[in-house]
Amino acid sequence: MSSSDAAPRRTVSTAGLRLPICATCGVQYAGPRDDCPVCLDERQYVGWEGQQWLTLEDLRAGGRHGRLREEGPGVVGVGAEPSVAVGQRALLIRAPSGNVLWDCVGYLDDDLAARIEELGGISAIAVSHPHFYGVMTEWGRVFDAPVYVHAADRDWVGRPDPLIEYWSGDTHPIAPGMTLINAGTHFAGGTVLHWASDPEGRGALFSGDIFMVVMDRRWVSFMYSIPNYIPERPSTIRRALDLVEPFAFDRIYGAFWGRVVTEDGAGAVRRSAERYLRFVGE
Numbered sequence: 650m651s652s653s654d655a656a657p658r659r660t661v662s663t664a665g666l667r668l669p670i671c672a673t674c675g676v677q678y679a680g681p682r683d684d685c686p687v688c689l690d691e692r693q694y695v696g697w698e699g700q701q702w703l704t705l706e707d708l709r710a711g712g713r714h715g716r717l718r719e720e721g722p723g724v725v726g727v728g729a730e731p732s733v734a735v736g737q738r739a740l741l742i743r744a745p746s747g748n749v750l751w752d753c754v755g756y757l758d759d760d761l762a763a764r765i766e767e768l769g770g771i772s773a774i775a776v777s778h779p780h781f782y783g784v785m786t787e788w789g790r791v792f793d794a795p796v797y798v799h800a801a802d803r804d805w806v807g808r809p810d811p812l813i814e815y816w817s818g819d820t821h822p823i824a825p826g827m828t829l830i831n832a833g834t835h836f837a838g839g840t841v842l843h844w845a846s847d848p849e850g851r852g853a854l855f856s857g858d859i860f861m862v863v864m865d866r867r868w869v870s871f872m873y874s875i876p877n878y879i880p881e882r883p884s885t886i887r888r889a890l891d892l893v894e895p896f897a898f899d900r901i902y903g904a905f906w907g908r909v910v911t912e913d914g915a916g917a918v919r920r921s922a923e924r925y926l927r928f929v930g931e
């Protein structure tokens with residue numbers, strides 16, 4: 650058997666292990682710096698002890714490990730235990746045309762990479778917005794996969810790399826039955842992913858916190874800033890509604906473990922927007 654028949658060995662690079670990661674938002678940068686632009690922005694905050702930095706090496710040495718758990722049909726949650734920074738989990742969408750990693754986390758180690766490789770690896774990565782960039786460039790390099798980022802959020806990318814594919818416009822197909830939609834709530838480049846051919850055949854939307862699945866999991870909300878409670882603008886929400894309206898979906902996968910709307914997702918988005926706009930006086 651030639652070496653090309655074996656699954657490739659996926660290992661985190663030495664640079665990836667040592668480049669700085671913001672302890673509060675989990676975004677990795679291309680080199681040492683004093684501040685984290687993502688956290689200085691009014692949608693986030695600098696940690697109460699001041700700006701702190703970590704590396705993947707520190708996280709691994711501190712006992713962090715990867716966590717995988719099914720979050721729905723054909724969808725595996727990918728995170729760290731204990732969680733890193735904001736605490737979101739990514740999602741491995743197991744499509745017949747190749748797995749897509751939706752969103753990212755501020756963590757990766759060789760064991761986690763090997764477990765993902767056993768599930769078929771990653772053909773492409775797509776991210777919702779800067780708070781969930783994590784160590785996406787390292788994930789892209791380890792799996793030799795493009796990372797789709799909306800061009801409107803280009804300046805937020807902490808570790809630029811040729812593998813990052815900046816897309817523009819309202820929608821962008823990345824695989825059969827998989828479409829990125831620039832909903833634009835929370836961030837100008839805020840992206841959700843529609844999967845038409847999920848195993849149940851009902852459609853699924855992956856929303857990060859662009860449409861935030863809330864504690865009552867029949868609903869979502871739309872926030873400009875979640876930690877600082879700044880509401881989103883009605884005109885921006887109406888544009889997002891128009892863009893997702895043509896897409897059918899039952900499930901909505903939000904940003905955190907278990908935050909999943911399991912039925913009538915399209916109706917949930919519509920009703921949630923109507924409720925929101927009623928409360929802000931429109």
Ligand SMILES: [Zn+2]
Nearest residue numbers: 671674685688
């Ligand atoms: Zn930060």
Ligand SMILES: [Zn+2]
Nearest residue numbers: 778780835858
């Ligand atoms: Zn966010």
